[in-house]
Amino acid sequence: MKLSGKDLLGIKEMGTEDINLILETAESFKEVLERDIKKVPTLRGKTIVNLFYEPSTRTRTSFELAGKRMSADVINITPSVSSIVKGESLIDTVKNIESMSSDFIIIRHSAAGAPYLVSRILKGSVINAGDGSHEHPTQALLDLLTIREKMGRIEGLEIAIIGDIAHSRVARSNIYGLIKLGANVRVSGPPTMIPWGIERLGVRVFYKMEEALKDVDVIMMLRIQIERQEKGLFPTLREYAKLYCLTPERVKLAKDKVIIMHPGPINRGVEISPEVSDGPYSVILEQVTNGLAVRMAVLYLLSGEAE
Numbered sequence: 001m002k003l004s005g006k007d008l009l010g011i012k013e014m015g016t017e018d019i020n021l022i023l024e025t026a027e028s029f030k031e032v033l034e035r036d037i038k039k040v041p042t043l044r045g046k047t048i049v050n051l052f053y054e055p056s057t058r059t060r061t062s063f064e065l066a067g068k069r070m071s072a073d074v075i076n077i078t079p080s081v082s083s084i085v086k087g088e089s090l091i092d093t094v095k096n097i098e099s100m101s102s103d104f105i106i107i108r109h110s111a112a113g114a115p116y117l118v119s120r121i122l123k124g125s126v127i128n129a130g131d132g133s134h135e136h137p138t139q140a141l142l143d144l145l146t147i148r149e150k151m152g153r154i155e156g157l158e159i160a161i162i163g164d165i166a167h168s169r170v171a172r173s174n175i176y177g178l179i180k181l182g183a184n185v186r187v188s189g190p191p192t193m194i195p196w197g198i199e200r201l202g203v204r205v206f207y208k209m210e211e212a213l214k215d216v217d218v219i220m221m222l223r224i225q226i227e228r229q230e231k232g233l234f235p236t237l238r239e240y241a242k243l244y245c246l247t248p249e250r251v252k253l254a255k256d257k258v259i260i261m262h263p264g265p266i267n268r269g270v271e272i273s274p275e276v277s278d279g280p281y282s283v284i285l286e287q288v289t290n291g292l293a294v295r296m297a298v299l300y301l302l303s304g305e306a307e
Contacts, residue, residue: 003301007119007126010135011176019177023145025297026290032069033293043072043303049097050076052108052129053084058264058288059129059139063106066295075102094118104299107131125302133167138298139263140173142291144181146283147218149290150259155182160212160254161203162244163222163271164193170263171222175201188212189222189244209244213253220261221246221272237270246272251281259283 003018011019032040048067052060060076067074077097084093094105104125107115112132119126130136148154159178165171165187178185179202187198188206199205206212213219224240251258260272260281268274277284 002304003298006124006302007115007128008137008298008302009115009119009126009128011137011140011173011180012135014137014177014180016180019141019144019180022141022294022297022301023148025301026141026145026293029293029296029300030290032296033289039069039071041071042300043067043070046072046103046303047101048072048074048104048106048299049102050074050106050129051094051097052077052106053079053114054108054110054130056108056129058291059108059136062288062291063127063129063295066292066299067104069292069296070299072103072299090114090118091121094122098122098124104302127298127302130169132169133172134169135173135176136169136263137173138291138295139170140177141298142287142294143170143174143220143261143263144177145290145294146261146287147259150283150286151217154178157183157217158215158255159183159185159218159220160216161185161187161220161222162209162212162246163189164224165189165198165222166193166195168222171220174220175203179203186212186216190240210250210253213250216254216258218259218261219246219251219254223263223265223267224270241270245270246276248273248275248279251276251279261287263287 032038050060050063064074097105102124106127106129107118108129109131112134114131115126115128128135128137151157161171175185186204186206188209191207194205258281260276262272262284266272266277268277
């Protein structure tokens with residue numbers, strides 16, 4: 001089987017069949033990652049280009065390793081040392097990349113919709129690695145995989161997403177994916193960080209963190225997106241931490257077997273305390289491991305090798 005389209009642009013457009021196919025395929029790739037020789041010839045002869053206009057550690061490294069684990073040639077392009085600094089447009093950049101026989105372009109861009117624009121003009125597969133505050137589909141997929149592994153299911157779970165909802169592409173993609181798979185989602189954060197009308201996506205809004213955490217199965221904390229915010233959304237980081245930092249005391253409000261997630265990078269002591277991020281309920285490192293398996297699955301299913 002393969003995915004229904006040539007690209008992976010967002011969770012909003014995906015059907016549950018495609019989501020489940022990726023999760024099931026990722027589970028099989030986890031077995032590859034446990035071998036002594038963690039490499040298969042699946043994408044031999046394919047070329048993957050990572051085009052990241054924004055900083056990234058986990059996502060870019062994960063895509064690079066995913067490609068190399070499947071024997072693809074992987075190229076990383078950093079705008080600060082490319083023709084982009086000379087004024088080359090996004091369109092010209094990706095057309096030039098494709099003319100060098102690339103098969104995949106994985107793009108992260110500060111402008112929402114940039115991967116969609118690129119996908120319309122390229123024949124090869126385009127994967128959205130995060131576009132502005134819009135979506136981050138592979139992060140949501142690895143989160144879904146982690147939840148399903150740890151909890152045994154997604155349908156019917158109570159899941160709280162806490163923090164800077166308004167600027168978080170991770171939150172938006174997760175909301176789409178979790179609701180498609182039958183979870184009950186609640187969001188919480190300062191009123192200035194909760195988008196107007198978000199209830200229409202099917203979530204419940206709580207402005208008080210303690211209320212949002214009551215009897216939840218999963219807590220997903222979000223990073224404060226300082227680089228995307230306008231000034232004045234909250235008084236100080238200290239004030240934010242006082243009201244919305246996940247502490248051991250607040251964890252006790254959730255169910256006994258709660259799991260705690262964070263997409264990274266973590267601002268310790270701001271959105272999550274060190275005792276919690278390194279504690280027994282944290283699955284943050286499992287998320288990173290699952291990210292590699294999910295991205296291997298996405299590349300495989302888009303490559304045509306899955307037919």
